Amino acid sequence: MEQIRAYFNNFLPLTDNEWEDFSSCFKKETYAKKEYLVRAGESCDFIAFIAEGVYRFYYLQEGEEKVTAFFFPGDFVTNYRSFLTGKPSEHFIETLKPSVIYKIHRQDLNLLYDRHKNIERLGRYIAENLYLTVAKRLDSFLHDNPENRNQELLNRNSKLLQEVPQYMLASYLGIKPETLSRIRARK
Amino acid sequence: MEQIRAYFNNFLPLTDNEWEDFSSCFKKETYAKKEYLVRAGESCDFIAFIAEGVYRFYYLQEGEEKVTAFFFPGDFVTNYRSFLTGKPSEHFIETLKPSVIYKIHRQDLNLLYDRHKNIERLGRYIAENLYLTVAKRLDSFLHDNPENRNQELLNRNSKLLQEVPQYMLASYLGIKPETLSRIRARK
DNA sequence: ATCATTTCTTGACTTTGGTCAATGAAATTC
DNA sequence: GAATTTCATTGACCAAAGTCAAGAAATGAT
Structure with missing residues (x-):
């Protein structure tokens, strides 16, 4: 749990009050190997912080598995597109090893955004960062x-x-x- | 100018007060064809709303021009990576037709973020949207x-x-x- | 340990897009 | 509007990755 706070501190330090409110929204979950966090067709209404484990993010195209991303300890794992739009995921999110994660749900996060300007800003930083990550990956593909x-x-x-x-x-x-x-x- | 407000309304309506503060930060500029908005090596410290014109976003790799994006009226044109990180742009942004744009600079935008929670949120929405755009493009490349x-x-x-x-x-x-x-x- | 399944490697051949070069069309410039 | 430059098309050939198939190696299950 403290690693989450440490991660956020890279972007913007939260006060104890903000952090208390934030952290009380996280729910711990554990998964075995080859379990699904999200299946295609389901909506992904959470973001999860990975304490332990490795995830792959893939979808099926004509029966073939197309891997789009991997997630490791310290990453946030989610279908961010589905999370943002509410639309069903086209992707599966599957554990490749036994995992421990901390989930926060969309509704709870939106309430946090309403209550704390600092967390609203943190949300912006996270979105900006995810933009940079995916933009970099696209660049690597192009070049x-x-x-x-x-x-x-x-x-x-x-x-x-x-x-x-x-x-x-x-x-x-x-x-x-x-x-x-x-x-x-x-x- | 009103088209910018209309565009923002798609995300989140601003009050007259917020909009007044926001819009007073925009600076109108006009460009002829084949002019550079940003050159490689320069930092891109602004976001510009395109009222008229078409832009291409490209960089040089071994003497070859690699086009990464096009921007059209109604889009925001910027090197968002450079804008966010402050690092120099590797890309050129060039007009393909005569253009009219409204620029807002990083410093001014950050002050707006500080002053108005709603604009902070708007910034998050814009980052989230840019994420969706680039993620979609990456998907298309992969698949x-x-x-x-x-x-x-x-x-x-x-x-x-x-x-x-x-x-x-x-x-x-x-x-x-x-x-x-x-x-x-x-x- | 053995067997079954999954994953990895290698070979022969095909397909797709890249390279180089020539020609023609279109757009700019004077 | 003629000349020049830029852009688009086409052909012959090449290189890189894909396909199909067989077998080896690694992994997991009993």
Whole structure:
């Protein structure tokens, strides 16, 4: 729980009062491996802070699993699009390892926004940050070849990614498992 | 100017008082064709609302122009990454037609955020919306082939895009002009 | 430990988009 | 409106990733 506060402090420190109100909205949950946090078709009405575990974010296209993101301890895991719009998720969010998370629901967060200008601002910072993250990823797609993308991915999170099956990494990189295997072979 | 207020009303209506404070920060500017709003290396410390004109957002990679975005009337044009982080832009923002825009600078906007909770919230909505836009574009890159992406692009903005040179559209789609030409030929 | 399942690798071949080059069309400039 | 530059098209060829298929390696279950 304290790690959440520490994370927020990177953006904007909350007073004890604000934090008390905020933290009382979090609900702790635990998951085993290969469980679903969200299934396609469901709306994602929460944001969850990952204390332990690894998640993958994927959807099905013509029977094929397309991995869009991974989430690690210290990240927030959510379908932010579904969270913001209320529309059903097209994605599945699945645990790749046993996990502990802290959930906050949309309604509760909106009430917090109403009550505390500082938390409203924190919400802006978080949205801005998520923008930067996804914009950076798009850039990497526009500009780098699969080999560079693979390198960059490994640089970021090599420890945790070593436990992730290679075909999921391939999908995340937008290539086929065979191609990723060949990229690694010629190194 | 009224179109800006109308645009904001889509997110959150401002009171006359809030709007007066807000609108007094906008500065009107006009540009001819092929002028630069931002050059690579400069920091982009403003957001501009486009009343008239079309902009392209691109950068140079090994001498080649890579187009990342187009902006049209009713859009906000900025290098949002540079705006948020204060870091220099890697991108150029160039007019493709004569333009009229209304600029608001980072400092002024931050003061508005401090003064008005509603405008703070508006800032969150705008960040959330930009997130949705770029996330959607990333999705299209991950999942669609160039032909689909071309179709989707044309669906969105066909009128204004007709006046944009094809090689810029090709770059935006992440393909070579020759390939786009061939896609169009086989229709 | 054994068996079954899942994941990874490798090979042969196909497909798609990129490269280079030539030509033609369109738009700008003077 | 003629000349020049920019932009679009087309063809021949190339390179990179995809497809299909077989088998090896790793993982998990009993």
